[in-house]
Amino acid sequence: MGLLKSMEDEYPLIDSIFQEFCGSRGIFTVEDFLIHDLNALISFAEKQPYSERLIQGIDQLLSVVNGLHKPWLNGVELLKDAQQNKHTFAVAFEEDDPILYGAFREGFITELVGQSCSGKTQVCLLAAASVAKGYAGCVVFIDSGNSFSAQRIAHFVNQDSSFAPKQGNIEALDVIMMKILCYSAFDIFSLFDVLHQLEMKLKNQICSVRLLIVDSFSSLIIPLLGGNGPYSHALMISAASLLKKIAHEYHVCVLVTNHMVAGEGGTSKPALGESWKSIPHVRLLLSRDRESNTISVIRHPSMAAGTQVKFRISNS
Template identity: 30%
Template structure:
């Protein structure tokens, strides 16, 4: 709601604003929705001047209609899809991480959330040659593991170093430091966090729950507010700078004993897409085998499941040993 004030548009003088306020016309909405002829008589204003001001304000503040086709074309031109390098996860994400959105990996300890994040960062930096900002809140980012992944992809040391330079790691261990880090990145347009001033295509936070969960519940009333601030910063980064945001979260159990993402109902609306990671507890299955279940998506049917091996076995090899994608029984 825009208040009427001097200089808001040509012709809107102090005397006109005061005259309009005597008839309780205080906002642009009040002025454009009133009868101009009747208002001019009550306020002793020039009808011609009042209509001219009204037309200018309408042009300045009216939302013009945009067709669905134009919106779709704008979406296509601004959205990029970043492959995670994991065939199974890409299938669940409908080809990969989408820029402008928040994607969440939820899972218990040892389910591979951090390893998958590191693998995604490596793939974006090496294969796609894009810059990545990795915010580590639990000390799980291991440079030696990242280098091992790169060495498995290429033996060229120059390529390895170039990929490593495209990944910028920030270590924060409380929610206030996380907020400060996100705000600083947004304030400088993400450029200071990238190599050589290049653009950043992905921001990862591993994990959000590690610094937020301890602030929720009990007598700490500010915890929910801090969580919303973190969510707002991540959404603004994703939208304003057209980057893909990937976060990790812990899990809890609902009333029926089923696993669900943590941080409560409020946080559940923040990610556009959510994947639940679990160990594949099946006779004969390797300990490194994981299941990825799509629990929230605007593009794919929910409760699709994929299996993948943390030891980076090929998708074809996994398919020959196990069943691959399967549909969960939602009635169970």
């Protein structure tokens, strides 16, 4: 996605009149358009001399976003990229085997789905601790619901037997904690701001990010899905495309959380609908009983659906 001017030849409604109209609102790129308040933009368009044509231009631009796709890559390029750049992170509770080895991989979007209190945030915090402690580069944690806990991350770090309390570990813990960057985002527009800033830093090699966490992605999208139709859908797809771009081009593991909603027949299903479910490379369902937590595979490129791993979350 780029400048609106570059789209003029292919899309006749995105002409000089439409571009001038958008420019008066500070909109010069597709990204600018998507993070703008659509209702305010339509209201402003209705007051202009060419209101009907401007609104048609808005609809066409939304259709363009919905039809975005990435160019094809051949198998040799994909294999070479996977071998050289897409490393897998080991994430484990209390020295158990890694949780579903291969689920946390650079270039992947991994989605954690589950009911409230199923352990989604705990897995995010554990992943942040594991990557910050064991790998070069930093972790970016985008917090949409005041779920980030530095104390919990420190607990996971200190849980490692190789990190038992001893002289110098206080300083080492500080180094690890400094590699974890937390940002608050309480609506989709704040998320876009953080992601665009992050992409710019990665592009200019200002920072090296190994893991990007959005907890919770669904809570930022759901408020939009009530009555905005194509606009909210376009925002979700645009955010998904940006996450995929960051994951693939900059070799970042992206971890997002999603909640459950009521489905047919009283069953529960992941929120965000059919358009979203094809976005993550890995989808994991978290559940909890009195004794343990369970991760079940919904989708995984190298693991059968239904595969389960049990684990415990220490409260100490």
